[in-house]
Amino acid sequence: STATLWWLGVHGGAGETSLSLLAVGTQAAGHAWPMPNMPGIPSRVVLVARTHYAGLMAAQQAAREWASGSLGDAIRLDGLVLVPDQPGRLPKPLRQLAQVVAGGVPRNWTAPWMDSWRFSPIDPSAELPRGLRAMFSDLSLLPSVTRT
Numbered sequence: 001s002t003a004t005l006w007w008l009g010v011h012g013g014a015g016e017t018s019l020s021l022l023a024v025g026t027q028a029a030g031h032a033w034p035m036p037n038m039p040g041i042p043s044r045v046v047l048v049a050r051t052h053y054a055g056l057m058a059a060q061q062a063a064r065e066w067a068s069g070s071l072g073d074a075i076r077l078d079g080l081v082l083v084p085d086q087p088g089r090l091p092k093p094l095r096q097l098a099q100v101v102a103g104g105v106p107r108n109w110t111a112p113w114m115d116s117w118r119f120s121p122i123d124p125s126a127e128l129p130r131g132l133r134a135m136f137s138d139l140s141l142l143p144s145v146t147r148t
Contacts, residue, residue: 003027005044005078005139006034010058014048015083018117021124022132023141033065035074042076046139047105050085056097063104078139079107087113109135 004025007016016028027034034043049059059080066077082098084090090098102108112131116123124144128136136143 003034003043005046005141007048007081008033008045008062009048010062011049011055014050014055015081015111016048018122019048019081021122022128022144023136023139024144026141033071033075040073042073044076044078046078047080049080049082049101051082051090051094051098051110052085053094053097055085056082056094056101060101060104063101067104077106079109080105081109081111081135083111084113087115107138109138111135 005023006027006029007019008029009016009031011031016030020026020028029045034045036043047059047062049055059082063077063080065071066075080102082102089095098110110131112129114129116126126145128143128145133143
């Protein structure tokens, strides 16, 4: 299948499926690199991780795998989006780890905490939070719902 961009969850529950519902033409890659069907046309990928220790370490592992060159030219890594694992500011040790991990990828974004996503299904027709709008703009993605 084809996608303009793949969200690659680096661990279970990262949020890639939610992101795929919110941006036109994007798909969740599950937890494996989406190798392209056509040689010479790399898959565009954004890594998705939660901001807890295990999530950040999984993101670092994926970034290292990409940086190692083992994927050849099959993957174009556009960056990493960190999805908060709880509301509020990250504690300093996790903030520092997140900075280290983000340094290993071309670009990075932090999604806003969405209380509504915790208690109810994601509503793709709701207005996107500002942080996600900015990321989609950076990635040249269209929200699932366009406001006129």
